[in-house]
Every structure is written in C-alpha cells, then in structure tokens.
Amino acid sequence: MRVRFGEDAAVYAGGTELLLAMKLGVARWPHLIDVKPIASLRGITVSDGVLRIGATVTHWDLERDATVARVLPGLAAVERNVANIRVRAAGTLAGNLAFAEPHADPPSFLSALGARIVVHGPRGARTVPIEEFIVGMYATSLAGDEIVGAIEIPVPKAGTRTSYVKFQILERPSVGVAIACELRDGRFAAAPAVVVGAADEVPRRVETAELAGASARDARTADALAEAARAAVEPADDLAGSAEYKRHLVGVFARRALGALLAEAA
Amino acid sequence: MARRAISFRLNGTEREVEIEDQVLLLDMVRGLGFVGAKLSCDMQVCGACTMLLDGRPVSACTTLALEADGRAVETVEGLADGPALHPLQRAFIDHFAFQCGYCTPGMIIAAKALLDERPHPSAEDVRRWMEGNICRCTGYQTIVDAVLAAAGQGTDTR
Numbered sequence: 001m002r003v004r005f006g007e008d009a010a011v012y013a014g015g016t017e018l019l020l021a022m023k024l025g026v027a028r029w030p031h032l033i034d035v036k037p038i039a040s041l042r043g044i045t046v047s048d049g050v051l052r053i054g055a056t057v058t059h060w061d062l063e064r065d066a067t068v069a070r071v072l073p074g075l076a077a078v079e080r081n082v083a084n085i086r087v088r089a090a091g092t093l094a095g096n097l098a099f100a101e102p103h104a105d106p107p108s109f110l111s112a113l114g115a116r117i118v119v120h121g122p123r124g125a126r127t128v129p130i131e132e133f134i135v136g137m138y139a140t141s142l143a144g145d146e147i148v149g150a151i152e153i154p155v156p157k158a159g160t161r162t163s164y165v166k167f168q169i170l171e172r173p174s175v176g177v178a179i180a181c182e183l184r185d186g187r188f189a190a191a192p193a194v195v196v197g198a199a200d201e202v203p204r205r206v207e208t209a210e211l212a213g214a215s216a217r218d219a220r221t222a223d224a225l226a227e228a229a230r231a232a233v234e235p236a237d238d239l240a241g242s243a244e245y246k247r248h249l250v251g252v253f254a255r256r257a258l259g260a261l262l263a264e265a266a
Numbered sequence: 267m268a269r270r271a272i273s274f275r276l277n278g279t280e281r282e283v284e285i286e287d288q289v290l291l292l293d294m295v296r297g298l299g300f301v302g303a304k305l306s307c308d309m310q311v312c313g314a315c316t317m318l319l320d321g322r323p324v325s326a327c328t329t330l331a332l333e334a335d336g337r338a339v340e341t342v343e344g345l346a347d348g349p350a351l352h353p354l355q356r357a358f359i360d361h362f363a364f365q366c367g368y369c370t371p372g373m374i375i376a377a378k379a380l381l382d383e384r385p386h387p388s389a390e391d392v393r394r395w396m397e398g399n400i401c402r403c404t405g406y407q408t409i410v411d412a413v414l415a416a417a418g419q420g421t422d423t424r
Contacts, residue, residue, distance in 0.1 A: 019328045020309055060322065084398020085376065087310055089322040090329065171311050 001033050002145045003122055009033050011147050013056050016083075016091035017099040035147065046071055046155060053151040059088035059096075071155045074162030074180075078109045083171065094148040100134045100202075103172035103240065107134055108197025109164045111205065112178040115153045121146035130203075137201045156180060159189075163260035166198070167249050173198040174240035175249040177229065177257040187215050194225065194254065196233050199246045204232040206254070216262060222255050229254035272335035276300065277344025285331050291317065292326035294334070295341060302342035302371035313399030316372035317341050323379045342371035345378065353416040354378060363412035365403035373399050377413045386417055 001009065009031035012018055021027040035041055041055040044065050051071055053062070062068055062079040069076055082088055082096075082105050096106055097117065110130050117133040119126050122145055135141050142148065156162065159182050166176035176199075181192030194206035206229045214221045235246035273282045276298065285294055292303060292315045303326055306314035310325040317326045318340040319333065345352035354374050357363070364370040373396065380387055380395045387395070392413045393406075401409065 015328065015330060015333075016310060016325075019330065023308070023328065080394075084310070084313070085379070085395060086313065086316060086323045086325045086398060089319075090324050 001031075002147060005031050005033070006144055011035055011098070013095050014058060014087075014091035016087045017095060017101065041149060044068060049155050051075075051153040051155055053093055053153070055094035055148045055150055056092055057094070058090065058092050059083075060085075060090075062093060063088065072113075072153065072162075074164065075109065075113075075153070078105055078164045078178075081105065081166070093151060097130070097134065097151065098140055098142060098148050100136070100138050100140050101172070102137050102201055103174070103198045105164070105166060105173055105176055105197065108176050108195040108203040109162070109178040110151070110153065111195040111197075111203045112180040112193040113153050113156065113162070114193070115151055117151055118149040119146050120149040125149060127152065131205070134202050157182065159183070161261050161264055163257050163264060165253050165256045165260050167253055170240060172240075175199045175246055175253050177250070177253045179257045179261050181261070183216055183261075186217060187213055192225075194229065194257070196229055196250050196254070198240075199235045199250050200233040201236075206232040216258065222258055225258055226251035226254045270332065272332060274334040274336065275338040277340055283331075287330070287332060289331040290327060291319075291324070291329040291331045291334060291339070294331035295326065295339065300341050300343050303375075304368055304371065306368065307400075311398070311400070312369070313372040313376060314369050316376045316399065318375060318379055321379065321382060323376050340375065340378070342375050345374065352378075354381070354413070357412040357416040358409075361408045361412040361415060363404060363408040364401075369399060369401045373401065373409060377416070380413070381417055387414070389414060 010018055010029040012032035012034050013036055036056050043054045044057055044067050045052050046067055059079045059082045063076055093106055096104055115130045116127045117130060119128060119142060121143060133140050160180060161183060162180045164178045166173040168174060176197035178195045179192055182189040188211050191208045191212040194208050195203050197203045208228060230247050230251045233250050235243040237243050268287050269284055271282060271284045292305060303317055304314040305327055306312045308327050310328045315325055315327040316323050320337045345355060354377050358374060376396060376399050389410055392410050
C-alpha cells in the first residue's frame with residue numbers, strides 16, 4: 001500500500017503524533033494505512049542477545065513487559081516517563097522514532113544502547129543504526145515506500161548500567177541525557193556511551209573517549225562529562241528555553257545522569 | 267470521505283454506528299448523548315476527554331472513532347449503577363475533589379483505569395498516573411485523596 005499510495009498516505013498506528021499534526025493542519029494525507037492489524041509488527045522478544053520490539057508495540061506495553069523488565073529495565077523506566085498515560089497507551093515506540101520529534105525521550109536512550117531500526121520496503125528489509133534513521137527535526141531516512149518493522153536493541157552485557165534523566169516543564173522534555181556503560185571497580189570499563197536528547201535537532205553523542213578508565217565518582221570526571229556534553233549540542237532558542245539556558249541544562253543533567261548511574265550502581 | 271459502519275460496546279451496551287473516517291472518538295461518543303468527556307486542550311495534554319478503550323485510557327480528542335470498532339469504550343456515564351455511585355464518584359464528592367467539574371469525568375475515568383490495574387496504589391502511584399489530567403481549580407491534593415479513599419487507602423497520605 002505504501003507503494004500504491006506513495007506520498008498520499010501515511011503509516012498510522014497510535015496516532016498520537018500523526019493525528020495531532022493533521023488536526024493542527026500542518027500535515028494532510030488522503031489515506032492513513034493502519035499497520036496495527038499486521039501480526040509480524042507485534043511483540044517483544046529476545047533472541048541471540050537482541051531485544052526486538054515490534055513496530056506496533058506501545059509505550060504502555062514496554063512499561064509493563066516482563067522481558068523488558070528482565071533484560072533492559074532502564075528502558076521500562078524511560079517509557080514510564082514518556083508523556084502521559086493516554087499517550088503511552090496509544091503511542092508506539094516506532095512511531096515516536098519515525099516522527100523524529102526532537103523533544104522526545106526514547107531516541108537518546110536508544111542511541112546510547114546502540115539500537116537499530118529494521119525497515120521493510122519493496123526491496124526487502126534493511127537495518128539502520130538509529131543515528132542514521134533520525135536525520136533531522138521530523139526527518140528520517142525512511143523512504144516513502146518503506147515502513148518500520150521493528151526496533152532492535154543489543155541486550156547490554158551483565159554489569160552494564162544505564163540511566164536517563166530529563167528536564168521537562170512542558171509536555172515534552174527540554175533536555176534529556178542518557179548514559180550506558182560498564183563500571184569496574186568504580187571506573188568506566190570503556191568510554192561511556194552518553195547521548196544528549198531533546199536539546200538539539202537530533203540526539204547528540206558526547207565525546208567521552210578520555211573518560212575510559214576514569215573513576216566515575218571523581219569530581220573531575222563529572223566536570224569533564226558536563227563539559228563534553230555541553231560541547232556536543234548546538235541548541236536553538238524555542239519555547240523550552242534559550243540556547244544558552246539549554247546548554248547550561250545539558251551540563252547540569254549530564255552530571256545528574258552520572259549521579260543516577262552511580263545511585264543505581266550501589 | 268468514506269463512511270463505514272462500526273460496532274462497539276459503549277458502557278456495556280452494544281452500539282452500531284455509521285461514521286465518516288475522520289470522525290474523532292470524542293465527537294462520536296458525545297454525539298450519542300454521552301457528554302461526560304469534554305473537549306478542552308484538543309491536543310492530548312489535559313485529560314478532560316479521557317475515555318477507556320478496552321480498559322486503557324485514551325485521549326478521545328485525538329483518537330479516531332474507527333479505533334472503537336469491535337472494542338469496549340467506557341466513559342464516566344458507565345460507572346454509576348442506577349442511583350448508586352461508583353466508589354470513585356462517591357469519593358470525589360466526599361473529598362471535595364472538584365470545583366468547576368469540567369475535568370472531573372476525565373479524572374474519574376483515568377483513576378478507574380489505575381484502580382482496575384492496581385487496586386491499592388500508593389499516593390505516589392496516584393500522582394504519577396494522574397499527572398496527565400489537569401485541573402485548574404482544586405490544587406490536586408483532594409483528587410489524590412479521593413482516589414486513595416476510593417481504593418480503601420484512607421485519606422491522610424501526605
């Protein structure tokens with residue numbers, strides 16, 4: 001149907017972003033293609049060390065899923081704080097990514113975990129790293145004849161810790177910071193994966209190479225992380241705040257994300 | 267615009283309705299005379315239009331009526347059993363959990379979804395669950411108290 005209708009149709013699942021855009025008149029499509037009846041787009045499974053989340057899985061499902069709670073509880077924690085109960089009950093994770101709204105929680109967290117998007121189209125399936133899927137504000141690399149099939153997240157190895165903290169005054173986050181890393185004797189086993197979300201047009205990965213092996217509780221580590229996080233973003237002025245203010249928040253929340261990670265580490 | 271016949275259960279009663287594709291759940295249900303759920307923000311933020319779709323809360327202002335096909339829709343009108351109010355309705359009155367009342371049907375139906383899933387929530391559970399339902403009158407504490415009271419949790423939770 002994507003091939004048949006081309007740009008005249010939008011893929012529809014939860015509708016929490018799409019219907020809003022249509023009601024506001026910023027987007028119009030003569031046809032909506034409801035993908036919820038497609039069985040192969042459902043389900044949350046783990047195999048070969050990869051958590052696979054079907055495209056029609058909602059935030060609500062992810063909050064409550066026993067598999068997610070077991071292999072990636074940090075994701076359940078992120079999902080529990082997306083928007084409100086109604087948006088979570090209807091909205092899908094895949095839809096959240098495909099809409100590429102910059103002020104969103106999951107993209108930065110998924111990026112820190114090395115998530116990939118499985119895309120289906122007339123030429124078959126392809127798998128795209130999330131950084132190559134979300135390419136700009138409301139822009140993805142999804143072609144007009146393609147749909148998202150699933151999100152794949154490598155299950156973190158035992159000992160990996162994750163955290164996600166955000167600052168939010170409106171319906172959507174102003175700034176979010178995600179960290180995934182392994183701590184060994186209080187030190188980063190490798191460069192921690194740190195991604196800043198919402199502040200910039202797309203999630204921005206923080207340059208952390210120099211933190212490999214650093215003591216996670218050292219004040220200098222927090223200073224370096226905050227500085228690197230501030231340097232990673234190019235915020236714009238918007239309703240969530242001025243660019244200067246948001247860059248400041250990024251530094252503050254990078255420190256808090258580290259603090260949350262260490263609190264979890266206990 | 268295409269018209270389609272859909273059938274769904276509204277507060278326990280089977281309904282068959284013919285609607286145009288673009289009709290929203292809120293408009294369809296209010297058009298059937300069930301005007302408890304209200305239009306307010308029109309963008310899924312305030313919760314005044316909350317209904318349950320197969321037990322899950324949705325913003326009826328931003329849900330296609332077609333989504334109801336083959337499913338169960340619950341609104342505040344379905345809660346009372348004749349003159350006997352639902353415990354949540356009783357508790358909202360007892361705890362003065364509304365003033366103007368505009369948000370109340372959405373508040374109560376959202377709280378019902380919580381108690382259906384978690385019959386004995388903590389005060390923190392209630393606050394987190396209800397944070398997407400906005401009230402401009404009460405200051406919320408009485409609403410949290412009412413939901414906890416309806417769950418049999420007493421009122422002094424601060």
